[in-house]
Amino acid sequence: MSALTEAEKGSLGVVVNSFAEMESAYAEYYYKVDNMRTWFVGPVALADYGEKASRGTSADAKAMANKKRCLRWLEKQRDRSVVYSCFGSWCHFSAAQLRELALGLEAAGHPFLWVVRDDGEEWMPEGFEERLGEKGLVVRGWAPQVAVLGHDAVGGFLTHCGWNSVLEGVSSGLPMATWPLSTEQFINEKLVVEVLGTAVRAWEGFRSTEEGEKEVVKAGxxxxxxxxxxxxxxxxxxxxxxARELGExxxxxxxxxxxxxxGLSRLIGEIRDWPQKINGCDAASG
Structure with missing residues (x-):
């Protein structure tokens, strides 16, 4: 038996950053199969305390500048007109794929805010940003994703389906185009595309987590x-x-x-009462 299985057998259950209205059926199945309880306590991204737009900036001057730039640009756009494109901090696209993505976003004809890794500009199509003007914004490095997704100007989300991004997109009531790259992202994609019906796949070609096997998704x-x-x-x-209904x-x-x-209240109660339950069991068995 693995150390993970042993740890699970000795635990009260699992705390989940999700909410019952989205995944209760899976929680019930999890309990039936593994006899593990779950406590839904999310989406935690909604606990903003007025700091939603400041997350991740800390003392980083570039991050702070990116935040101001994003929000200033969004204020100029019509409600629900912008597609937000971000693939997380861990993803890596080839130069060829970045070029196709740039040309595809441009060809779609909708205003877009695109967050890319700060890996240089040799991939960028010639004259790309100059052609965009105010129709598109390319942000290098970090962007205030929760604040961007919650802005009235944003109407859709092109995402890699990391769980945080999926929850933030769902919480903002946005439809999504999915482009998973690794690990559980492919499962998350199935949830939003096939179960919830709030997303579409970015393309239907061959998908792989191996760099040498990945297709270059064309601009079209x-x-x-x-x-x-x-x-x-x-x-x-x-x-x-x-998507709007699920966001509500x-x-x-x-x-x-x-x-x-x-769910959080029950969890706190369980933790508070657990020592007494254990001691009571020990006393009864003694």
């Missing part, structure tokens, strides 16, 4: 994915409605009396 596929999220039509509108449920979950509020 990127543009088509953005259009599915940001464009018109019955399917796109249905997706937006579901996420916010309600962390309010007083909400499902996650209650």
């Amino acid at each position: 596929d990127v543009a088509a994915a953005v259009e599915k999220v940001m464009g018109g039509g019955e399917e796109a509108e249905k997706r937006r409605v579901i 449920k996420a916010k309600a979950a962390v309010m007083v009396g909400g499902s996650s509020y209650q």
Whole structure:
């Protein structure tokens, strides 16, 4: 038996950064299969205490400048007109893929805010940023993702499906285009695309976590994915409605009396009472 299994057998259960309205069926199945209880306490990103736009900046002058630049640019855009594109701090795209992504975002024709790693500019199509003007913003390094996703100007999210990003997108009531790159991101994609119905896959080609096997997703596929999220039509509108409704449920979950509020209260109670239960069991067995 592994050390992980042993640790789980001796634990009260699992604390989950999610909310019951999104994943209760999986919690019930988890209990039936592994006899493990769960406490939903999220989305924790909604506990902002007025500091939502400042997270991650600390004393970093560049991060602070990026925050101001992002929010200033968003203020100039129409409500729900912007697609936000970010693939996390760990992802790595080839120069060829970055070029295709740049051209795809441009071709889609919607304003976009794109966060890229600060890896130089040899990949950038010639004259790319000059052509964009105020129609697009490329941010290198860190960006205030929670604040960006919660801004009225943002209408869609192109994401790698890291769990934090998925929860932040869901909490903001946004439809998503999914582009998983590694580990559990492919499972997270299935949740939002196939179960919740709030997202579409960025493309349907061969997917792999191995660098040498990854396809270069073409600009046309990127543009088509953005259009599915940001464009018109019955399917796109249905997706937006579901996303908005789920976002409202996420916010309600962390309010007083909400499902996650209650989950956290139960967890605190369990921890508080646990020593007494253990001692009571020991006394009874003695």
